[in-house]
Amino acid sequence: METAIRTLPVFADLRAFLEWADSQRDLLRIADPVALRHQMTAVQVAALQGGGPVLRFDAARHDDGARAAMPVVANLFGTKARVAAGLGLDCAQIHEFGDFLAGLRTPAPVDGMRDALSRWPMLRAALLTRPHIARRGAVQQVTAAPDLTQLPVQTPWPGDAGPLITWPVVITRPHGTEAAQVARYNLGVYRAQVLGPDRLILRWLAHRGGAAHARTWARANEPMPVAIALGADPATLLAAALPLPETVSELAFSGVLRGARADLVPARTVPLLVPAHAEIMLEGWVHPGETSPEGPFGDHTGYYNAVEPFPVMRTSAITHRRDPLYLTTITGRPPDEPSVIGEVFNDLALPVIRAQIPEVRDLWLPPAACSYRIAVVSIDKRYPGQARRVMLALWGMLAQFSYTKMVVVVDADINARSWDDIAWALATRMDPARDVMVLDTTPMDYLDFASPREGLAGKIGIDATTKIGAETTRDWGQVMALRPQDAAFAADLLARHAAGGR
Numbered sequence: 001m002e003t004a005i006r007t008l009p010v011f012a013d014l015r016a017f018l019e020w021a022d023s024q025r026d027l028l029r030i031a032d033p034v035a036l037r038h039q040m041t042a043v044q045v046a047a048l049q050g051g052g053p054v055l056r057f058d059a060a061r062h063d064d065g066a067r068a069a070m071p072v073v074a075n076l077f078g079t080k081a082r083v084a085a086g087l088g089l090d091c092a093q094i095h096e097f098g099d100f101l102a103g104l105r106t107p108a109p110v111d112g113m114r115d116a117l118s119r120w121p122m123l124r125a126a127l128l129t130r131p132h133i134a135r136r137g138a139v140q141q142v143t144a145a146p147d148l149t150q151l152p153v154q155t156p157w158p159g160d161a162g163p164l165i166t167w168p169v170v171i172t173r174p175h176g177t178e179a180a181q182v183a184r185y186n187l188g189v190y191r192a193q194v195l196g197p198d199r200l201i202l203r204w205l206a207h208r209g210g211a212a213h214a215r216t217w218a219r220a221n222e223p224m225p226v227a228i229a230l231g232a233d234p235a236t237l238l239a240a241a242l243p244l245p246e247t248v249s250e251l252a253f254s255g256v257l258r259g260a261r262a263d264l265v266p267a268r269t270v271p272l273l274v275p276a277h278a279e280i281m282l283e284g285w286v287h288p289g290e291t292s293p294e295g296p297f298g299d300h301t302g303y304y305n306a307v308e309p310f311p312v313m314r315t316s317a318i319t320h321r322r323d324p325l326y327l328t329t330i331t332g333r334p335p336d337e338p339s340v341i342g343e344v345f346n347d348l349a350l351p352v353i354r355a356q357i358p359e360v361r362d363l364w365l366p367p368a369a370c371s372y373r374i375a376v377v378s379i380d381k382r383y384p385g386q387a388r389r390v391m392l393a394l395w396g397m398l399a400q401f402s403y404t405k406m407v408v409v410v411d412a413d414i415n416a417r418s419w420d421d422i423a424w425a426l427a428t429r430m431d432p433a434r435d436v437m438v439l440d441t442t443p444m445d446y447l448d449f450a451s452p453r454e455g456l457a458g459k460i461g462i463d464a465t466t467k468i469g470a471e472t473t474r475d476w477g478q479v480m481a482l483r484p485q486d487a488a489f490a491a492d493l494l495a496r497h498a499a500g501g502r
Ligand SMILES: Cc1cc2nc3c(=O)[nH]c(=O)nc-3n(C[C@H](O)[C@H](O)[C@H](O)COP(=O)(O)O)c2cc1C
Pocket: 166, 167, 186, 187, 188, 189, 190, 191, 203, 204, 205, 207, 208, 209, 210, 240, 241, 242, 243, 244, 329, 331, 338, 341
């Protein structure tokens, strides 16, 4: 990217990022034996809840007590600061970077040379979107037998069905494309249950890019090539986790995030190009119609999912570095690592949302509400009925809010990220009979068992804004506030007394 804002070095691979974390004293190496079944989860949960460092387990243990063949890395993006760092940024620059991304989506026509130069970061970003095809890549230093049981795969929760690969970057392309057409690739993070030495289940939900590609191969009745990058570089991991529109290539976008083009190499046994600097690559095929019951596994909702059939991938090769690292995470009741990532994505998406709904001041997807089920939005309110228009716009215009079952709209003077402020607005600006809008039979993810029918549920919108015009016939209350000079006087007085008291 080399926008004016990128401050950190380019992280070409996971280990470069770990070295940086280490230099910040934000990496903890654990030499003690830790069991991959359940025990490691407890360490990850405790570290995440304490805002702790990246964890590197040097002596992970399989069920039979055998020491894992490679170190296990966890809690990579366990803090907002590390997610920002994965984007090459400091936390304070996330909003600015969001503006930059919104600008990339809607490039204004260039007007004269000066204007063109001022857009240099955008042009440079556009160039970084073209992946580079290399002949050799570290990820292919070793070609191993396709035996998944050799990998240190966690079984995270007590009720889980078995070992689960939790940070896979699943690479697919649609039927009818060539391997070289990388702009058509999809990268998504879809958890993968290990069934045996050469079989795993890919849990891509029906609306994901990977699932859309699978349908094209199934229609043609042909096996689909799939590659799974384990331990990709931070930009690839974050680009794959971002809900980008289908028209935007994650590989291209990762170049913008990384500040350097993606390096790809041809996979050994499938017609796909794969990230050259990943730690481990799984290659294989999904055969039309072959599925297996997946789960149950603990999920980001805080509950175990129902068992559902998902496609099976048969591995044809595993390649890896000479000294690979295995990257893992866990999903559970928030906060978990994906919810920390979600908070940063929330801030990144804000300028794009504002471009479509300009009165939006701020928008918060509380992590505790699974990062998408509840949204709180503050608006510059100017006319009666505006809060409802904003709710409908969020649900209708922006696909990412399809599964947001509650939208609360507040005025711009309310901090949309503070439950105390939200509660005050609800308590003083909302009438349940007038200000609640309930919709029914709208889309909902199958993970929500509170909805009466799988895939269909209600939505609730709560207008907690000040009522104006025809919205009320009563005089509205006036918000109390101290005079600024009195507040300053008090702060000064107390500071002087505190200093004197010491
Ligand atoms: C750690 C982690 C695990 C995830 N697990 C799944 C999963 O099992 N299934 C799924 O459909 N999405 C899962 N997601 C969310 C998707 O990866 C994410 O929405 C991504 O943007 C989907 O990409 P796509 O829009 O290209 O399909 C996970 C995300 C993270 C960060």
